[in-house]
Amino acid sequence: MDKLSINEIPIRTANNFGINSIEIENINIPENFGYFSNIDINIESIKDKVNFSNQNYRKLTYGLGEVLETQNKEKCNCPLKVDVSSILNKEIKIDFLFNQSNRNLAENIEIIANEKTKSTIVLTYQSDDEINYYHNGVIRVLAKEKTEVNVIILNFMGSRANNFLSIENELQDNSKVTYTIIDFGGKVSCTNFFSNVLGEESITEINTIYLGKDKKLFDLNYIAELSGKKSASKMEVQGALMDSSVKHFKGTINFKKGCKKAFGTENESCMLLSEKAKSISLPILLCSEEEVEGNHSTSSGKVGDKELFYIRSRGFDLMEAKKLLVRAKFNSIIENIKNDVLKEMIENEINKTFAIN
Amino acid sequence: MKKTNVEEINRNIYDIKNIDDYDYKIQKGLTKEIVEEMSNQKKDPDWMREIRLKALEIYNQLELPTWGPNLSELNMNEIATYVRPKGKMVSSWDDVPEDIKNTFDKLGIPEAEKTSLAGVGAQYDSEVVYHSIKEDLIKQGVIYTDMETAVKEYPEIVKEHFMKCVPISDHKFVALHAAVWSGGSFVYVPKGVKLDIPLQSYFRLNSPESGQFEHTLIIVDEGASLHFIEGCSAPKYNKVNLHAGCVELYVKDNSYLRYSTIENWSKNMLNLNTKKAIVGKNAEIDWVSGSFGSKISMLYPMSILNGENAKTEFTGISFAGNGQNLDNGFKVIHNAPNTSSVVNSKSISKNGGKCTFRSLVRVNENAKKSKCSISCESLMLDDISVSDTIPVNDVRTDEVEFSHEAKIGKxxxxxxxxxxxxxxxxxxxxxxxxxxxxxxxxxxxxxxxxxxxxxxxxxxxxxxxx
Structure with missing residues (x-):
């Protein structure tokens, strides 16, 4: 495909600002998917390939756009349903490993958290080699009353992969849905995240770290619509860009009529590790309700010279010093992950990224 | 429980209507013939007529914005683009026609001129009816006149700068402006001249179903300094009026310009104004903007920081009441090293009004060691109003200090x-x-x-x- 225009923001701004949607040029959109078999799921019972049907397909409210949504609907090669009916002490872990036989993935994951349940679902996307793998996934979460859902997504795909992900959450009363996204892989990584916070005192939270190198492009479009009274949305995005990598962060918190005493905050910070890196951010606040509190902050800049000098005076080389500062910046999000194995995986990926440079 | 009531702006003074009495009013609509007729009426030189006709072509090619407030109620076939008031431009208020003078009296312009201004321009509908400047400024070489006079008396300066800071193809309403512009002010402050007290232009639109398209061109030469104040108002009519002015500011090396605006258009006005400044080395432009009137406003002053160490500050407030949709903001391009921008925007929404803060900050690759700080705060005074914040921050280099924060609340x-x-x-x-x-x-x-x-x-x- 010559040009793919995706990930439109919920409210448009001037066309010449260049951020209403993203246009990706010369992208290879595969036609044939086949069955994606290289999945490792630690709880066998959650596999449910029978229930998925095009006829039951519910259109995404936002999503990445018509082309990718249609592809996921029609070519889905990995439907999964996670039905949580009790408090789970163990994480549900689903690993997707791309290889020569499993090059294209269009998974459709539905997570239903029934009343008064707690669950953590870990999704990892990895490839060991540098092939132009393709991922176009959809994740939906329904958080019923008094539930707590944690979703951790690790994108460690190779540097030639294309990664597209649409997420849609519905939150009922007193529910909490927290996402932690570690977005390191692929040459293009686009995420559309939407939380429909309908319930009273329900909370949607997304914490993301991204790390760009070479000519990597990130396009992150996060949307939270708050309708429930005393509901809340928190977006925390921390990233670092090396080489000629580019990041677009578009975060929207929409205080809809009726969400009295709602609270929303988005904080985005980008460390620029190269003079050619580009950071574009669009933190949107939309407000149709009086009794709310909303705020956002964004910042961009290079690594502080003083901090670098201090670390180097302790015997570290420049790249190692930069890595330490980036790692420190990411720390607050990484520390939310309780699983030490996952933390180690993240640590290794950071080391790998800085080692190559 | 009763709600606190915050009363809307008292518009008594601004809503005073004079009889729609004029010397000439062009037929409604926007065609090549109308633009040519307007050019004839204004006795344009050939080069200006060509600009108008070229702009009309571009206007017809461009689409309405696909973002922002809905402009579908604007019908150019219902707008008269040129209304020449009675009388000619004079430099004594006594020579201004009585009803027009009374209007400006009530707006306090002659009084302000006596006490705190170095020069005044007053436009009524499509033409400037009064212009004056203090003698000592003339002696220092300061030029402050209406645009028509500038086109005739300083054609080379105008040709060099007119629609160059704001290109005709920038957007549809800039093209419209260039096709039918009339009135406005021309200011030239020579090298090293610093004006201690401000110049002020006041724009009053009285005629119903008409448009005002004044052009303001200010050149502050090297090392000079100026404070320019712009005020605007109109009485309310039932049908739509249109304001599509254009402000082009050239702030040369080491100079300073403060551009203050209080817009208080009536609530049937579509205010689609364009303002842009090109700022040179070590120069600074400060924008101060109060936006109260208009049914719809789309106004985003822009600073292009082309010179090293150039600075800009934007300080603005919008107050949207019932039936108002004020989509305002600011744009800045950092295009040289060590440039800096500070944006401080506030908005108040009440009684069903909608305020949107929309901005663009772009720090280009060559703008090393630049600094940018943006702060916007929105106050919601009831639960039927709307307040949106849509800021784009585009940073294209690493050696930059950039921060942005926004708050919405009651x-x-x-x-x-x-x-x-x-x-x-x-x-x-x-x-x-x-x-x-x-x-x-x-x-x-x-x-x-x-x-x-x-x-x-x-x-x-x-x-x-x-």
Missing amino acids: ISDKAIFYLMSRGLSEEDAKAMIVRGFAYPISKELPVEYAVEMNNLINLELEGAIG
Whole structure:
């Protein structure tokens, strides 16, 4: 495909600002998917390939756009349903490993958290080699009353992969849905995240770290619509860009009529590790309700010279010093992950990224 | 529980209508023939006529914006683009036609001229009816005149700068402006000349179903300094009026320009104005903007920081009441090393009004060691209003300090409680908080405008906390 225009923001701004949607040029959109078999799921019972049907397909409210949504609907090669009916002490872990036989993935994951349940679902996307793998996934979460859902997504795909992900959450009363996204892989990584916070005192939270190198492009479009009274949305995005990598962060918190005493905050910070890196951010606040509190902050800049000098005076080389500062910046999000194995995986990926440079 | 009521702007003075009496009014619509006729009426030189016709072609090619407020009610076939008032431009208020003079008297322009201005221009509908400048400024080489005179008397300067800072193809309403512009001010401040007191142009649109398309061109030469004030108002009619002015500012090396605006158009006005400044080395432009009127406003002043160490500050407030959709903001391009920008925007939405803050900050690859700080705050005074913040921050280099923060909220109950515990009534407490909210902007205005702004935000409070 010559040009793919995706990930439109919920409210448009001037066309010449260049951020209403993203246009990706010369992208290879595969036609044939086949069955994606290289999945490792630690709880066998959650596999449910029978229930998925095009006829039951519910259109995404936002999503990445018509082309990718249609592809996921029609070519889905990995439907999964996670039905949580009790408090789970163990994480549900689903690993997707791309290889020569499993090059294209269009998974459709539905997570239903029934009343008064707690669950953590870990999704990892990895490839060991540098092939132009393709991922176009959809994740939906329904958080019923008094539930707590944690979703951790690790994108460690190779540097030639294309990664597209649409997420849609519905939150009922007193529910909490927290996402932690570690977005390191692929040459293009686009995420559309939407939380429909309908319930009273329900909370949607997304914490993301991204790390760009070479000519990597990130396009992150996060949307939270708050309708429930005393509901809340928190977006925390921390990233670092090396080489000629580019990041677009578009975060929207929409205080809809009726969400009295709602609270929303988005904080985005980008460390620029190269003079050619580009950071574009669009933190949107939309407000149709009086009794709310909303705020956002964004910042961009290079690594502080003083901090670098201090670390180097302790015997570290420049790249190692930069890595330490980036790692420190990411720390607050990484520390939310309780699983030490996952933390180690993240640590290794950071080391790998800085080692190559 | 009763709601606190914050009264909308008292528009008595601004809504005074004169009879729609004019010397010439062009037929409604926008065709090549109408533009040619307008050019004939204005006795344009050939080069200006060509610009108008070229602009009309571009206007017809461009689409309406696909973003922002809905402009579908604008029908150019219902707008007269040129209304020449009675009388010619004079430099004595006594020679201005009586009804027009009375209007400006009530707006306080002649009085302000006596006390605190170095020069005044007053436009009524499509033409400037009064222009004056203090003698000592003329002696220093300062030029302050209407645009028509500038086109005829300083054609080379105008040709070099007209529609160059704001290209005709920038957007549809710039093209419209270039096709039918009329009136406005031309200012040239020579090298090293610093004006201690401001110049002011006031734009008044009286004629119903018409448009005002004034062009303001200001050149502040190297090492010079100027404060320019622009005021606008119109009485309310039932049908749509259109304002599509254009402001082009050239702030040369080591110079300073402060551009202050109080817009108080009537609530049938579509205010689709364009303002842009090109800022040279070590130069600075400060924008101070109060936006109160208009049915729809789309206004995003822009600073292009082309010179090393160039600076810009934007301080703005919008107040949207019933039926108003004020989509305002700011744009800045950092295009040289060590440039800096500071943006401080506030908005108040009330009684179903909608305020949107829309901005663009772009730090280009060559703008090393630049700094940018943006702050916007929105106050919601009831639950039927809307307040949106849509800021784009585009950073293309690493050696930059960039920060942006925004807040939306209601008046804090804690703050009211605190003030009431100090003996203030609830009404006074709320009034104080809203005035305090607006204070960072009002303190940047000349004193008489700050007083006007406080009057505009006339708080009348009753009842208990909403």
